[in-house]
Amino acid sequence: MKGYVEHINIKVSQPEKTIHFLLTALPEWTIRGEGKIDDGSGKPRHWYHIGDQDSYVAIGSGGKGQVPDWQGNASGIKHVGIVVERIDDTVKKLMNAGYEIDHWSGEHPYRRSVYFIDDNNLEIEFIEYFTDDRALRNDYSQ
Numbered sequence: 001m002k003g004y005v006e007h008i009n010i011k012v013s014q015p016e017k018t019i020h021f022l023l024t025a026l027p028e029w030t031i032r033g034e035g036k037i038d039d040g041s042g043k044p045r046h047w048y049h050i051g052d053q054d055s056y057v058a059i060g061s062g063g064k065g066q067v068p069d070w071q072g073n074a075s076g077i078k079h080v081g082i083v084v085e086r087i088d089d090t091v092k093k094l095m096n097a098g099y100e101i102d103h104w105s106g107e108h109p110y111r112r113s114v115y116f117i118d119d120n121n122l123e124i125e126f127i128e129y130f131t132d133d134r135a136l137r138n139d140y141s142q
Contacts, residue, residue: 017119079123087128
């Protein structure tokens with residue numbers, strides 16, 4: 001079996017805000033699981049799995065403050081990249097819900113991407129590919 005990323009686990013101060021953002025952008029995703037766990041801190045933490053049957057974003061409560069700014073030098077998640085079928089549809093859904101584009105990626109003949117910052121300061125990149133050819137998708141010389 002070929003390796004792939006099944007999920008990423010993120011802790012944020014307000015999980016509901018990141019969940020709202022993801023479900024607005026990707027209405028075909030669902031909260032596929034949730035519960036509480038004792039992470040050893042003595043305080044139960046709420047967790048959610050947001051996605052589909054193949055992959056998901058695990059979101060946990062309890063983060064203090066906000067994630068580091070994506071332009072800074074602190075260790076942490078820079079951004080999460082999610083492939084979408086039609087990027088313009090995703091942008092429209094998010095902008096209609098009040099989210100603003102942070103920035104677009106550079107020009108590339110075989111892909112287009114846009115970055116948003118959610119209400120937990122988490123940067124999410126949405127990518128649309130224009131070809132199934134992996135070599136062309138992953139060409140960085142353009």
